[in-house]
Amino acid sequence: MPYTVQGVVARGKGQDVSLEAVTVPDPGPGEAVVNVQACGVCHTDLHYREGGINDEFPFLLGHEAAGVVEAVGAGVTGLEPGDYVILNWRAVCGQCRACLRGRPWYCFATHNATRKMTLADGTALSPALGIGAFAEKTLVAAGQCTKVDPAAAPAVAGLLGCGVMAGLGAAINTGGVTRGDSVAVIGCGGVGSAAVLGASLAGAARIIAVDVDDRKLEWAKGFGATHTVNSRESDAVEAIRELTGGFGADVVIEAVGRPETYKQAFYARDLAGTVVLVGVPTPEMTLELPLLDVFGRGGALKSSWYGDCLPGRDFPMLIDLYLQGRLNLDGFVTETIGLGDVEAAFAKMHRGEVLRSVVVL
Numbered sequence: 001m002p003y004t005v006q007g008v009v010a011r012g013k014g015q016d017v018s019l020e021a022v023t024v025p026d027p028g029p030g031e032a033v034v035n036v037q038a039c040g041v042c043h044t045d046l047h048y049r050e051g052g053i054n055d056e057f058p059f060l061l062g063h064e065a066a067g068v069v070e071a072v073g074a075g076v077t078g079l080e081p082g083d084y085v086i087l088n089w090r091a092v093c094g095q096c097r098a099c100l101r102g103r104p105w106y107c108f109a110t111h112n113a114t115r116k117m118t119l120a121d122g123t124a125l126s127p128a129l130g131i132g133a134f135a136e137k138t139l140v141a142a143g144q145c146t147k148v149d150p151a152a153a154p155a156v157a158g159l160l161g162c163g164v165m166a167g168l169g170a171a172i173n174t175g176g177v178t179r180g181d182s183v184a185v186i187g188c189g190g191v192g193s194a195a196v197l198g199a200s201l202a203g204a205a206r207i208i209a210v211d212v213d214d215r216k217l218e219w220a221k222g223f224g225a226t227h228t229v230n231s232r233e234s235d236a237v238e239a240i241r242e243l244t245g246g247f248g249a250d251v252v253i254e255a256v257g258r259p260e261t262y263k264q265a266f267y268a269r270d271l272a273g274t275v276v277l278v279g280v281p282t283p284e285m286t287l288e289l290p291l292l293d294v295f296g297r298g299g300a301l302k303s304s305w306y307g308d309c310l311p312g313r314d315f316p317m318l319i320d321l322y323l324q325g326r327l328n329l330d331g332f333v334t335e336t337i338g339l340g341d342v343e344a345a346f347a348k349m350h351r352g353e354v355l356r357s358v359v360v361l
């Protein structure tokens, strides 16, 4: 029997989101229906609402979630009703050329549920990042469910489903931050603060947090930033160089997704250093750089999709570190809200008042 639940829908570009009745079908082969217990509000949800990702409205928003499996479809193994899971938006296929070459975090054929969730009138919904978890229940591919220790509360565990994993992984997996490195993070929202935390976990000696908002910089200190720079008040590149003996940081992580901050990252790294772009640009943005600088400064310019994580490897490990008191995930939850409060949470995010508002069901 299909389920009828409440969900947060973006009907059109720039339009306020609304709470709607959503029909969730029974899971098809290889699929699962999950009772969502918590879902964080990520900037990517706002990007969807603004039409910055694609035009496939209406969207069922929410993609940073934890919950309990309600039902599984035919052929699903290793997952059953009652399992406590974090939802991931890159269920790897195991068969594409990236997977076959042993680099499954790049999987080029990640998959989602193929059955459709719909509005009451039958209109098919596009679930954000193939998840759609601002809803009491959602339908996903079984591979999007990663089991973790239920001792971690859903509001905290769900954060690993997107922004916090993206930031931690941008530092640890993509940036390869290691003991003694100098690291700068430009943009310290949920994702950037997690990059600060990841750099700290990996043993970076100097961690420079850069933002235009002093509240974010204060929070970043709590995640391990050793220095902060307000780039409205001083030049980010000069400040980072000054704090790194005049050279620039070994790894600079861009967590805003804009050309001007990418350029700062490019010039704020040491020769042969690494730039990691984890912020997501919008389609109209372009970048111009002297090609000679790209060559002459050497090193690596990388993008980080989902922190190059492997959910099955990384989520349970990070939850264990959290439960041991070694990973401050609680610090990301600024407030818990209801399903009806997502539009207000977007406004708070826009004003810079929160790291994460988390919908708790």
Ligand SMILES: NC(=O)c1ccc[n+]([C@@H]2O[C@H](COP(=O)([O-])OP(=O)(O)OC[C@H]3O[C@@H](n4cnc5c(N)ncnc54)[C@H](O)[C@@H]3O)[C@@H](O)[C@H]2O)c1
Residues within 6 Å of the ligand: 042, 043, 044, 047, 162, 163, 166, 186, 187, 188, 189, 190, 191, 192, 210, 211, 212, 213, 216, 231, 255, 256, 257, 261, 277, 278, 279, 280, 281, 304, 305, 306, 307, 349, 352, 354, 355
């Ligand atoms: N690559 C991925 O897999 C992935 C995953 C999740 C989110 N994202 C992206 O990461 C980005 C950040 O997401 P978030 O949820 O942390 O958003 P957020 O709104 O919480 O944080 C953005 C931060 O950037 C700061 N900022 C804005 N303009 C700046 C500037 N010019 N210089 C310095 N700082 C500036 C803001 O003050 C804010 O603190 C978004 O683009 C989001 O879409 C990427």
Ligand SMILES: [Zn+2]
Residues within 6 Å of the ligand: 092, 093, 094, 095, 096, 097, 098, 099, 100, 104, 107, 108, 109, 110
């Ligand atoms: Zn693959």
Ligand SMILES: [Zn+2]
Residues within 6 Å of the ligand: 042, 043, 044, 045, 063, 064, 162, 163
């Ligand atoms: Zn996200």
